[in-house]
Amino acid sequence: MKSGKFWAWLVFALGAAYFFIPLIATVEFSMRMRRGEYSFDAYKVVLGDARFQATFGYSVLAAVFTIILGVLIVVPAAYWIRLRLPQLRPIVEFITLLPLVIPAIVIVFGYIRMYGSNSPLPFLATDTGTNALLVIGYATLALPYMYRAVDTGLRTIDVRTLTEAAQILGAGWGTIITRVILPNVLIAVLSGAFLTFAIVIGEFTMASLLNRPAFGPYLQNIGANRAYEPAALAIIAFAITWGCMSLIQILSRFAPRSANRPN
Amino acid sequence: MTDISMSDHAVTGKTAPPAEARSMRLPTQWLGVAPFFIFAIMFLILPTLYLMLGAFQNEAGEFTFENIAALAQPSIIAAYWISIKVSLASSLIGAFAGLAIAIAIVRGGLPEWIRSATLTFSGVASNFAGVPLAFAFLATLGRLGLATVILNTLFGLNIYAHGFNILSFWGLTLTYVYFQIPLMVVIIVPAIDGLKKEWGEAAATLGATMAQYWRMVVIPVIWPSFLGTVILLFANAFGAIATAYALTGSSLNIVPILLYAQIRGDVLHNAHLGYAIAFGMIFITGLANVFYIWFRTRSERWLK
Amino acid sequence: MADPFLSIQHVRKSFGATTVVEDFNLDVESGEFVSFLGPSGCGKTTVLRMVAGFEEPSAGKIVVSGKDITRLKPNQRNVGMVFQAYALFPNLTVAQNIGFGLKVVGMPRADIDARVAEMLGIIKLPQMADRYPYQLSGGQQQRIALARAIAPKPKLLLLDEPLSALDAKVRVSLREEIRSIQKKLGITTIFVTHDQEEALSISDRIAVMYGGKAEQVGTPFEIYNRPATKFVANFVGTLNVLEGTVTDPAAGTVRVNSEQISLQGKLNGSKSGDTLSLALRPEAISLGRQPGRDSSLSGEISEVHFLGSVIRVRVGIGGSTVSLDTFNSPATPPPAVGEKAEISFSSSDMLVLH
Incomplete structure (x- = not known):
């Protein structure tokens, strides 16, 4: 018993060291810009950089559109599968796992070849089309996470019973979706949304190969040309990821708890 | 509880639509899932298939094995080899370290706040990949990184003089482990939570030692989730490019970087060779998954 | 009078500042079936877990056949235990579950098979040997758990609310089965329950517990008809x-x-x-x-x-x-x-x- 506890502490301490040393080192490095003293100069330079503002804004916008697209695709499908088409569940779960197996670089390579200017669907012929294709690509990357989040949300509220109860009370489909289902899965959808945001905001591969002025390629460019700013950017990116995850945690406290499931 | 499930049945029975109503409603049912399937086919399945097929065609669109055969040139084989090594090493290290941490926080008798703090941090760190992660490791283990400097000034250990390089196999592996371990923790903790305390107690009253209990119950029970997660970690590392690209530029030639260069500039002067490289990547991650599914159906009959 | 088989002497258990069991005493004769009856939180399960070796008493000692086992590890005590939630190993078949305690002590394969077959006969599930736990009903799982507990021929059988998770009908039939198997094998048994009907119907003696103490120890007849305290009178039967x-x-x-x-x-x-x-x-x-x-x-x-x-x-x-x-x-x-x-x-x- 005693020795077990010792090993647990040891493992935990080693893990904590591995995870915290790079963070501490990065913070330290990011503050070394002014010779001989610590300062926040690197952060000032980064945050004041017009390209930082532009690319970050672009990626935030792309993330927002990705979330909207993801919700529109995933929520109806997950809902219908829970409610009426459970036989499709294995197929859909398989599809949502594919993006974890097919590398992002392969997916975007496929897009470039399939949707080029000479193809029947020339997404890449225009700027808007390319932006749309980037959002689409991000939505496929986020698909596993979005689907899982929404499906878990639907499972805990037992949509089938809720829908049937609403039907018995005379509600139409519009009412059911807007008044019964959406409010109850909102927390799950938001969790998926923040996770999507965390994945998309610094994404490099797709944005770079589609030549979009996004935050990921900007990060890479700074990394190749500057010394202290990349460390500051890493800390900023870590803070953004941390913020998204914290929001998910806070949201989960407001998630509806199942009241009537007999297990 | 019984009366609730009975009323459930009653409700279902009453609202089951008559036959005509059902056939009327069928299109709307498919309408709900249609966007999902259209999206998946157009932007996930077809683009992938396009590359798969292209890998077996020449410029004129005829069937050929030439592209696959062309993968056998030394630079491409080397790229696959280093990718496989990095992915395997980082997924195995990540898996075992993650498992150890998960067991420590779930079963090690540590305070409750450590468990929740570790899970929260793992959620963050498993998503902290890509370019910023490379920056963090350059700041730590780069030539001027804090750890490098401290090791040198305090302990007189110049790791670069001893052959370490952040732009190398071990440098990349050590960096990948930063998101692999937390991913393992996040996925495996529920599986360890599923190990019931009573199993250990039952084994103890039946005379089993701790080692016997682990060998006969714990490891067989955790094994499928563990193996599945290792496969996921492998695929995760195998397809990753941003971290490696930002860390090493193109000095470490892993497959995704090779493919990236090919897409950007057609460095291999043969578009169909690019398809073949992509095919090879999916083939390897797919093979890992097939192996996993085969193993699971063969050995885990006790799983529902 | 001969020494009792199991003797629990002045046992006390505290978790931090709260005392869960205070000065608990009980002697159990060989082959006897004794129930610990009481509401939740009365300390009955804690006493059982101290006998099993999962909790260490803060004071007092536990003696089996004249030997002090208070500090022995659970796997050195030779007790069998059945849990409320069955606790069958999900990755092992019924036969492997029953044979678990025999395998860990290195019994030859053929002997294990024979003993497992005998156990399956005793619990009347001979055709279930190759099933996995998830394929069985709750009542069947609990019978397998019982067979697993008694297969290594333990000196003492501990049952921790083994019937609480089961349907009313299965509960009654299984408790009768437990009692008849216990009588047939002559195994000394402690049975923890909060259900007074269960305790009254199958026990040789009952210890009614409340607030970490034994309020009364006696035969079901004595407990029901001559309750020693107001608590016992109220808790056992309708009054x-x-x-x-x-x-x-x-x-x-x-x-x-x-x-x-x-x-x-x-x-x-x-x-x-x-x-x-x-x-x-x-x-x-x-x-x-x-x-x-x-x-x-x-x-x-x-x-x-x-x-x-x-x-x-x-x-x-x-x-x-x-x-x-x-x-x-x-x-x-x-x-x-x-x-x-x-x-x-x-x-x-x-x-x-x-």
Whole structure:
């Protein structure tokens, strides 16, 4: 018993060291810009950089559109599968796992070849089309996470019973979706949304190969040309990821708890 | 509880639509899932298939094995080899370290706040990949990184003089482990939570030692989730490019970087060779998954 | 007198500042079936877990066959245990589960197979050997768990609420089966339960526990008919409680709702004017005057519940209500609500709760 506890502490301490040393080192490095003293100069330079503002804004916008697209695709499908088409569940779960197996670089390579200017669907012929294709690509990357989040949300509220109860009370489909289902899965959808945001905001591969002025390629460019700013950017990116995850945690406290499931 | 499930049945029975109503409603049912399937086919399945097929065609669109055969040139084989090594090493290290941490926080008798703090941090760190992660490791283990400097000034250990390089196999592996371990923790903790305390107690009253209990119950029970997660970690590392690209530029030639260069500039002067490289990547991650599914159906009959 | 098989002596258990078990003493004879009965949080499971070795007593000792086992590890104690949640190993078949305790001590394969087959016969599930736990019902799983616990021939069998997770019907049949297997094998058994009917029906002796102490230890007959404390009287069985006022301590007369009854020799030095709680079991009361019942009270029928073979009648007497059961006799109509009624009982059946 005693020795077990010792090993647990040891493992935990080693893990904590591995995870915290790079963070501490990065913070330290990011503050070394002014010779001989610590300062926040690197952060000032980064945050004041017009390209930082532009690319970050672009990626935030792309993330927002990705979330909207993801919700529109995933929520109806997950809902219908829970409610009426459970036989499709294995197929859909398989599809949502594919993006974890097919590398992002392969997916975007496929897009470039399939949707080029000479193809029947020339997404890449225009700027808007390319932006749309980037959002689409991000939505496929986020698909596993979005689907899982929404499906878990639907499972805990037992949509089938809720829908049937609403039907018995005379509600139409519009009412059911807007008044019964959406409010109850909102927390799950938001969790998926923040996770999507965390994945998309610094994404490099797709944005770079589609030549979009996004935050990921900007990060890479700074990394190749500057010394202290990349460390500051890493800390900023870590803070953004941390913020998204914290929001998910806070949201989960407001998630509806199942009241009537007999297990 | 019984009366609730009975009323459930009653409700279902009453609202089951008559036959005509059902056939009327069928299109709307498919309408709900249609966007999902259209999206998946157009932007996930077809683009992938396009590359798969292209890998077996020449410029004129005829069937050929030439592209696959062309993968056998030394630079491409080397790229696959280093990718496989990095992915395997980082997924195995990540898996075992993650498992150890998960067991420590779930079963090690540590305070409750450590468990929740570790899970929260793992959620963050498993998503902290890509370019910023490379920056963090350059700041730590780069030539001027804090750890490098401290090791040198305090302990007189110049790791670069001893052959370490952040732009190398071990440098990349050590960096990948930063998101692999937390991913393992996040996925495996529920599986360890599923190990019931009573199993250990039952084994103890039946005379089993701790080692016997682990060998006969714990490891067989955790094994499928563990193996599945290792496969996921492998695929995760195998397809990753941003971290490696930002860390090493193109000095470490892993497959995704090779493919990236090919897409950007057609460095291999043969578009169909690019398809073949992509095919090879999916083939390897797919093979890992097939192996996993085969193993699971063969050995885990006790799983529902 | 021979030394008891199991002796729990002055055992105490505290978790931090809270004491869960205080000064618990019990001797169990070889082959005896003893139940720990009590509400949740009374310490019964903690005592069982100390006997199993999962908890270490803060004080006191546990002796089995003259040997102090207080500090032994669970896997050195040779006890069998059955848990509320079955706790079958999900990755092993029924046969492998039952053979687990034999395999870990290195018994030869053929001997294990023979013993497993014998166990499957005893629990009457011989065809289940190759199934996995998830393919079995709760009752079947718990029988396998029982077989697994007794396969290594433990000296002591510990059952921790083994029936609580099961359906009512399975519960009754399985408890009878447990008792008959226990008798056949002659294995000393401790059974923890919060269900008094369970405890009464299968035990040789019952220890009723409350607040970390044994309130009373005795046979089911003693516990039910001669509860030693107010808690035992209330917890075991249904009890009708009437308020009475002592009118004449010497003659033992007590006034209940303006009627006098005589409780000669039961008043234990109460003074005139003292208020007493008088308790009666439903089955000690009859409707109407009956031969052999020396006391009676009158009231009015307030409720009638038809339960099949018996009819439960509630009779209002002053401010209190008394429940009693009458047998259903198809020829006579049941009593009706609102009728005047007289209840009779023997004063010797009346418990005076101090």
